[in-house]
Amino acid sequence: MTAAVSAPDRRRWRGPKFLLAIPSIIWYLLFFAIPIAFVVIYSFGTKDVSRLLPVDLSNLTTKNYADVFDDTFFKVFRATLRIAILATALCVLIGLPVAYFVAFKVSERWRAIILAAIIVPSFTSFLIRTVAWRIPLAPNGTFSKWLTDIGVVGEQGIQLLQTQTAVQIAIVYNYLGFMILPLFVALDRIDVRMREASKDLGAGRVATFFGVTLPLAGPGIIAGVLLTFIPMCGDYVTATVLGGAKGNMIGSMVASQFSQAQNWPLGSAMAVLMIGAVLAVLIAASVIYVVIPRAIRLLDPVAQRLRAARHERSAAAVAKLGSEPARVSRVEPMRMAMSIWTVLVLVFMFIPIGLVVLHSFNGGVSFTIWTGNPSNKWWGELFDGGSTFALALRFLVIVGVFAVAKRLIAARGALPNRRLNWLGPIGFAVALVVNGLITDWFRDVFDFVSIGDAIRNSFLAAFGATVIAVILGGLSGVALARRPGTWSKIFMGTVFLILVTPEVMDAIALVTWFQRVSDVPVLGYVFREGIGPFSGGIAKLWVGQSLYASAVVTLIVRARLSGLDESLEEAAADLGATPARAFRQITLPLISSALVAGGLLSFTLCLDNAVISTLVSEAGSTTFPVALLGATKSTIKPFWGVGAVVLFIVTMAALVFVARVLRRSGESSSQIAATLAGS
Amino acid sequence: MNTPKMPKEMRILAPHSFRERLSRRAVLKAGTAAAGLAVVVAACGGDDDGGSSGGDSGGDALGAQASGDWSRVINKASGTLAMYTWGDYNDPDIVGALAEAELGATMKVDYYGSNEDLITKLASSNGNSGFDIVVPTGPYVPQMIEKGLIQKFDKSLLPNISNVDPSYLAQAWDPGNDYSVCKNWGTTGFFYDTSVITRELKNWQDFLDACMNEASGNCSMLDTGPNMCGVWFWSNGHDWNTTDPALLDECEAFLVDEFAQHVKAFDSYPSTAIAEGAYSISMAWNGDARQAYYRIQDAGGDPTAWKWVLGAPETELWMDTYCVAAGAPNPEAAHAWINWELIPEISIKDLQYHGYNTGLKSMSQLISELAPDLEYGDMIFFTDNQVSTFRTQEITPAIDRHVDILNKMKAKAGG
Structure with missing residues (x-):
């Protein structure tokens, strides 16, 4: 701050403080604030199905709110809260030891591997993983029969399907990764010296954890809680697939008003109240968060005395034994327990994925019901054998040629290593392009064209939305961290609203908004005719999926930058760099890891987006989750498992490609591991 | 197949391009190809052929041709045909390879979970949703007509509508069947x-x-x-x-x-x-x-x-109906497909898949001739007494x- 005053000749930031956030502000105004405002207005209207959009706004009334304010709403909301709070707590309890173990107890190499193993499951379709939980939970399933045989459960088998417990398990499963990553990042940031100092000062293991580690990890816990609790409150897909009547959640109640009753006014009123209720819970939680440490501080004198006593005791022990060996012997069982726990958690995370792969070879008609005779018929059903083979062959040949070329060039030493390393990714890209040029491969490879199209559309949509989210979120994150002001409070409020708004409300808002702007020049044209090779439906998906994703990127970038002081940028400015140059050469590298992490997170979220995409997509822009969500309304065939596996493989290939390119461009593997985790 | 007229019509209905398509894609899946060919052959039979029932024309039920007076017009189509329907609601062949082989249109199928979702999707896209065929439940048809979400049939393209049992035509929601025709009821x-x-x-x-x-x-x-x-x-x-x-x-x-x-x-x-x-x-x-x-x-x-x-x-008696969406990009193909689906052999193939009555006339005779092995028939077909309680x-x-x-x-x- 003082530096700013003392450097009059420095090229100061000109223009408003929120300059960098302007793209986001326009985006959110256009595609969130105004559309949502219309839905809020709907909540004062009356239902009229004779209109194109079933809302009559001629006489506004608050009757809908009065209707919502009955027992039913609050009862379901309470049940939802119970599920979400318990699941969040379980995620913290299960995730914290894993994050702690990964952050402090393993080598760099293992850290990367474990983190990757935690992230990888989230690149399998969220929906198919949820559906896959039906397999071990089914009372007539193999697992249940086995449990009956060994006498763990009674004749009836496990009675979990269609219960709240099933929802609880699946929700913890679905969101655990989103909890572990921020926890890890927060723990990883803690300066090891702080913990060492604590120990040197005589604090025991437990005291160090609760006195130093946990408070420093606080921001990570908050981030994790927000990233899991908020989407849980709006989630209803998990409850729909597994929950039955006992697992009913508020999100499905809101959705049923829109999709079953066509009662948009009541649905809107419910959504508005739901947002209010979730915000109220968050505010209450933050009050508790502030009050409890103060309360604990009141107990400080007591704690001091305890600590002093323990110090004396441990000092005595040290004197008796000679300090270090005693500590090590106590560490090992702890470390052992944590590593076992981590392995168990990883197994838990991979169970549904293993089941998806297994059941894609199911000989029966239903994905979840294993008939006992494996068969590859659904793989055959999905793929046009000849074309698939030709495609794979072409791909291998091209990549092989590049690999051989690389060997030859390397042997001659004709190119520096740095250039040489680019050959792999280039070969991969050429293989992609060549295959794409020769055939419309998504169409030719897949015999069941719809799934091929769905996989392609998923990629186009998620990729575009991620690019938008990274650009918008990156810029506004920088602006928030570096140029805070009154505007930033309003902006952060909007970001929070985006996170809290139930998806179905966003979906209705956007879908009606697209209709309204269809005659507006440019905007309407883009959504009607598309941009270049991309159809209007894909453009709509970009908008729909980018909202939540960009909010997440914004938070990550802001968190990253606010942890770093501004001295580097100031120094650059002092040395005469223009703001643009300082941004490019200083700020961008600083936030690059946050951008990559945010981008990956966005990509996962977009790839899995089902609710908004279902309403927003058109014929020809159906994505995989949209198609699968439609299929969950009746029998889910095993080829959906095949499709999910293919989608997963393609996603992983794309990510490995990105990771390699990043590494080529100079980031170390440990950096990539860290960025994957969002630090 | 002992139909004297058959060879001539075979040439018309299975032109060169069709055989090419067969060799390109369907030969890889020999089963489908055989079935596809068989249906075309069956569909070409003369009206006046009282011939033999399915049994002796080969084991495949689809190879058989229903006896009696049926309309089996197949109109060619091209391009992409997009259908928006309920999950798993048609035989995958009928909305896939078989339709492509017989009609020439590539099908693309998306699913919705409720009539209201369908209406929201169509209403919010200003006739630009890109879907050709939609499948609302009967009582929702008037609302969709009123909102201009579905278009009037060109009945000249739907001659096979004469195959439908009159008791499943002219329903209260669309007395003239100007916009909708029975897909199946349950x-x-x-x-x-x-x-x-x-x-x-x-x-x-x-x-x-x-x-x-x-x-x-x-x-x-x-x-x-x-x-x-x-x-x-x-x-x-x-x-x-x-x-x-x-x-x-x-x-x-x-x-x-x-x-x-x-x-x-x-x-x-x-x-x-x-x-x-x-x-x-x-x-x-x-x-x-x-x-x-x-x-x-x-x-x-x-x-x-x-x-x-x-x-x-x-x-309850509910009936889902085929309609052509307003602003459909490919209405010719939509009509051609709906018309094709009303051919008895196709309709019964579909019925065997989803297990709902497709509402063609002389249903019991069709089943005995085309799908004699159909199981649990009492869950698809109901007596007049039962129907009177629907x-x-x-x-x-x-x-x-x-x-x-x-x-x-x-x-x-x-x-």
């Missing part, structure tokens, strides 16, 4: 495990009673408000389309306060969960209950322990109340 009943519920259940009253006793906490209901309330109205002898607030109050009082606590799940397609062992009694649509028999078998269970009962004294839904303001009651039930059941 009804509602329940399906229960006789090893758990040992007494015989005959009607909705018994169903409700069993759910509240032997099967308490182990029963599933259809996840739609009107159907859920319908059970109470039917079992008490009321019209399920009533808007009488007193009756609706009474219905709510029973369903919410007394019944909801016994419900395990609201599940519109319980067949898979039944096989997984989740329920011992389920309210179900006939086609889905029929699927449950196969699913139970797949899961290694005992299908004979399960019994299907048609809802009584009254129950009631169609009307779109009334009471639907809001139904959904509200369902929501209250869910809240109660979850508590």
Whole structure:
């Protein structure tokens, strides 16, 4: 701050403080604030199905709110809260030891591997993983029969399907990764010296954890809680697939008003109240968060005395034994327990994925019901054998040629290593392009064209939305961290609203908004005719999926930058760099890891987006989750498992490609591991 | 096939380009290709051919041709044909390779979960949704006409409509069939495990009673408000389309306060969960209950322990219809496909897949000739006496109340 005053000749930031956030502000105004405002207005209207959009706004009334304010709403909301709070707590309890173990107890190499193993499951379709939980939970399933045989459960088998417990398990499963990553990042940031100092000062293991580690990890816990609790409150897909009547959640109640009753006014009123209720819970939680440490501080004198006593005791022990060996012997069982726990958690995370792969070879008609005779018929059903083979062959040949070329060039030493390393990714890209040029491969490879199209559309949509989210979120994150002001409070409020708004409300808002702007020049044209090779439906998906994703990127970038002081940028400015140059050469590298992490997170979220995409997509822009969500309304065939596996493989290939390119461009593997985790 | 006219028409209906397509894609899947060819051959038969029934023309039921007076016009189409329909609602061949081979249009199918979702999607896209064929349930047709979401048929492109049983044409929602034609219809009943519920259940009253006793906490209901309330109205002898607030109050009082606590799940397609062992009694649509028999078998269970009962004294008749979306990019192909689907051999192939009555005339004769091995026929076809107890839904303001009651039930059941 003082530096700013003392450097009059420095090229100061000109223009408003929120300059960098302007793209986001326009985006959110256009595609969130105004559309949502219309839905809020709907909540004062009356239902009229004779209109194109079933809302009559001629006489506004608050009757809908009065209707919502009955027992039913609050009862379901309470049940939802119970599920979400318990699941969040379980995620913290299960995730914290894993994050702690990964952050402090393993080598760099293992850290990367474990983190990757935690992230990888989230690149399998969220929906198919949820559906896959039906397999071990089914009372007539193999697992249940086995449990009956060994006498763990009674004749009836496990009675979990269609219960709240099933929802609880699946929700913890679905969101655990989103909890572990921020926890890890927060723990990883803690300066090891702080913990060492604590120990040197005589604090025991437990005291160090609760006195130093946990408070420093606080921001990570908050981030994790927000990233899991908020989407849980709006989630209803998990409850729909597994929950039955006992697992009913508020999100499905809101959705049923829109999709079953066509009662948009009541649905809107419910959504508005739901947002209010979730915000109220968050505010209450933050009050508790502030009050409890103060309360604990009141107990400080007591704690001091305890600590002093323990110090004396441990000092005595040290004197008796000679300090270090005693500590090590106590560490090992702890470390052992944590590593076992981590392995168990990883197994838990991979169970549904293993089941998806297994059941894609199911000989029966239903994905979840294993008939006992494996068969590859659904793989055959999905793929046009000849074309698939030709495609794979072409791909291998091209990549092989590049690999051989690389060997030859390397042997001659004709190119520096740095250039040489680019050959792999280039070969991969050429293989992609060549295959794409020769055939419309998504169409030719897949015999069941719809799934091929769905996989392609998923990629186009998620990729575009991620690019938008990274650009918008990156810029506004920088602006928030570096140029805070009154505007930033309003902006952060909007970001929070985006996170809290139930998806179905966003979906209705956007879908009606697209209709309204269809005659507006440019905007309407883009959504009607598309941009270049991309159809209007894909453009709509970009908008729909980018909202939540960009909010997440914004938070990550802001968190990253606010942890770093501004001295580097100031120094650059002092040395005469223009703001643009300082941004490019200083700020961008600083936030690059946050951008990559945010981008990956966005990509996962977009790839899995089902609710908004279902309403927003058109014929020809159906994505995989949209198609699968439609299929969950009746029998889910095993080829959906095949499709999910293919989608997963393609996603992983794309990510490995990105990771390699990043590494080529100079980031170390440990950096990539860290960025994957969002630090 | 001993039809004298056949060779000439074969040339017309299976032109060179068609054979090429066959060799390119379908030969890889020989089964499909053979079936596809067989249908074209069958479809070309002369009207006046009273010939032999399916048995002696080869084992494949599709190879057979129904006897009698049928219209089998196939109009060629091209380009992409986009269909928006309910999940898993057509034989994959009929909306895939077979349609491509016979009509020349590439099909693309998307799914929705409710009529309201369909309407929202079409209404919010200004006729720009890109879908050609949509499949609303009958009572929603007037609303869609009024909103301009579906377009009038060009009847000259739908000559095969004459194959449909007149009792499934000219329904109240579209008396002239100007916008819609029957895809298939179905009804509602329940399906229960006789090893758990040992007494015989005959009607909705018994169903409700069993759910509240032997099967308490182990029963599933259809996840739609009107159907859920319908059970109470039917079992008490009321019209399920009533808007009488007193009756609706009474219905709510029973369903919410007394019944909801016994419900395990609201599940519109319980067949898979039944096989997984989740329920011992389920309210179900006939086609889905029929699927449950196969699913139970797949899961290694005992299908004979399960019994299907048609809802009584009254129950529902619902009919899903094919319509052409307003602004459809490829209306010719849409008409061509709908018309093709009304050819008896195609229609029966589809029927065998989804297990709902497709409403063609002389149905019992068609089945005996084209699908003699069809199992559980009593869950697809109903006697005149049974049909006389079927009631169609009307779109009334009471639907809001139904959904509200369902929501209250869910809240109660979850508590």
